[in-house]
Amino acid sequence: MLSTHEIVTLEDALGLERKESVALYRQFVNPGLCTLFGVVGLDRRFVRAHGVTVVDDQGIEYLDFLGGYGALNLGHNHPEVVDAVRRVEEMPNILQASVGALVGPLGQALAAVSPGVLEKSFFCNSGAEAVEGALKLARISTGRTDLVYASGSFHGKSMGALSVTGREKYQAPFRPLVPGCHEVPFGDVGALSAVLEQHECAAFIVEPVQGEGGIIVPPDGYLKAAEEACHAHGALFIADEIQTGFGRTGSMFAVEHDDARPDIIATAKSLGGGIMPLGAYTATDDVWSAGYGSSDKCVLHTSTFGGNTRAMAAGLKAIEIVVRDELAVRARESGERLKAGVERIAADSGLIKEVRGRGLMVGVEFYEPKVAKSLSHEYLSSSIAALLLHDHHIITAYTLNNPNVIRFEPPLIVTDEQVDRVLEAFENVCAHHRGIVRAFAGLGRTMLTRRGH
Numbered sequence: 001m002l003s004t005h006e007i008v009t010l011e012d013a014l015g016l017e018r019k020e021s022v023a024l025y026r027q028f029v030n031p032g033l034c035t036l037f038g039v040v041g042l043d044r045r046f047v048r049a050h051g052v053t054v055v056d057d058q059g060i061e062y063l064d065f066l067g068g069y070g071a072l073n074l075g076h077n078h079p080e081v082v083d084a085v086r087r088v089e090e091m092p093n094i095l096q097a098s099v100g101a102l103v104g105p106l107g108q109a110l111a112a113v114s115p116g117v118l119e120k121s122f123f124c125n126s127g128a129e130a131v132e133g134a135l136k137l138a139r140i141s142t143g144r145t146d147l148v149y150a151s152g153s154f155h156g157k158s159m160g161a162l163s164v165t166g167r168e169k170y171q172a173p174f175r176p177l178v179p180g181c182h183e184v185p186f187g188d189v190g191a192l193s194a195v196l197e198q199h200e201c202a203a204f205i206v207e208p209v210q211g212e213g214g215i216i217v218p219p220d221g222y223l224k225a226a227e228e229a230c231h232a233h234g235a236l237f238i239a240d241e242i243q244t245g246f247g248r249t250g251s252m253f254a255v256e257h258d259d260a261r262p263d264i265i266a267t268a269k270s271l272g273g274g275i276m277p278l279g280a281y282t283a284t285d286d287v288w289s290a291g292y293g294s295s296d297k298c299v300l301h302t303s304t305f306g307g308n309t310r311a312m313a314a315g316l317k318a319i320e321i322v323v324r325d326e327l328a329v330r331a332r333e334s335g336e337r338l339k340a341g342v343e344r345i346a347a348d349s350g351l352i353k354e355v356r357g358r359g360l361m362v363g364v365e366f367y368e369p370k371v372a373k374s375l376s377h378e379y380l381s382s383s384i385a386a387l388l389l390h391d392h393h394i395i396t397a398y399t400l401n402n403p404n405v406i407r408f409e410p411p412l413i414v415t416d417e418q419v420d421r422v423l424e425a426f427e428n429v430c431a432h433h434r435g436i437v438r439a440f441a442g443l444g445r446t447m448l449t450r451r452g453h
């Protein structure tokens with residue numbers, strides 16, 4: 001065991017036993033999270049990953065149907081993205097003294113695939129940072145401060161992003177948050193218009209399909225109507241495409257479903273091709289220029305690592321592959337197969353309340369059986385995820401804001417055979433669970449009878 005005073009070299013770290021590296025994580029990083037991973041059975045030593053497959057140190061192969069919460073549209077370690085990063089390894093990666101050679105080209109590529117007339121990009125390293133940048137741009141370009149966001153939303157955990165994230169559990173411990181942020185029900189244009197009428201707002205930020213909120217697809221026409229309501233009241237319409245972007249929902253961006261035209265989109269996750277941490281916001285020229293278009297204002301929002309060469313190379317290659325391999329079409333087709341299969345299983349299961357989703361962003365909401373409630377709110381979906389992992393070697397997870405929902409978000413390169421394997425496993429696990437729930441219900445009844453109820 002390494003002492004707390006010893007410096008661990010990379011060689012040491014790579015040679016550690018699983019037990020040792022977990023102990024270091026527990027001591028030096030986050031003991032609670034460590035326990036949580038252990039509880040859901042994700043505490044394994046994964047040593048290789050390629051495409052949809054992850055391999056542990058016993059040589060067992062797992063199908064990754066979580067897909068890095070939307071960060072792995074191209075799958076694990078896509079060889080062309082790995083190669084793209086290698087190809088620029090001799091170039092200066094971080095050189096703030098001049099304009100990076102690949103930054104403009106990635107800006108152009110993002111503009112080319114973005115909806116509407118989005119043009120100017122800012123590059124950063126994560127989703128939350130992209131959201132921070134978008135919110136600040138909305139404020140500076142409109143000269144207004146208030147913001148509107150949807151209940152159940154998830155935009156990140158930094159202070160600004162958290163202030164527009166509609167989950168009490170995440171917000172409460174950090175109050176006071178950014179003032180002037182108003183929550184409205186997701187999918188309700190009337191409520192949005194009422195707030196925009198009452199307050200001078202800089203922007204409304206929304207996920208076109210809510211991810212962490214439980215994979216919630218808004219009513220048709222909602223996004224377009226929200227855009228129009230914003231513009232009627234002088235506010236900007238910001239689409240958070242961090243999880244939905246780059247083909248995930250069956251189109252390059254999920255706002256395209258409604259033909260909505262955001263003033264700003266925030267992207268991250270799959271923009272880095274599953275290899276580099278990379279985020280961005282992309283705005284119309286008018287909006288960006290109103291905010292930062294003069295030489296005294298052009299440095300008001302920056303990031304040291306933003307625009308680093310390796311991340312730019314990964315981003316360029318990622319966009320090229322999504323377009324070239326028509327991954328949005330593949331997401332639509334595989335998503336239909338997956339959703340139809342899950343719906344069929346849901347109809348017979350007696351456990352599933354609803355199946356939702358668009359493209360390869362599919363959520364399954366379970367009923368909360370009374371017995372399960374007393375055990376744990378997260379009992380049913382997390383135990384189904386655990387069974388999928390242990391018995392079938394399939395990686396899934398529940399959604400952060402709604403733990404009663406299991407998500408299926410595999411890489412967009414998933415094959416029909418892989419989808420079918422997961423469906424078979426899911427059917428099996430649901431059947432197994434039905435038995436357990438019945439047994440619990442029976443036990444509950446027996447205990448109540450014995451107590452004389």
Ligand SMILES: Cc1ncc(COP(=O)(O)O)c(C=O)c1O
Nearest residue numbers: 126127128154155156211242243
């Ligand atoms: C829609 C959405 N926005 C923002 C974020 C935050 O991204 P990050 O974790 O990279 O900060 C996420 C992460 O799950 C997300 O799904």
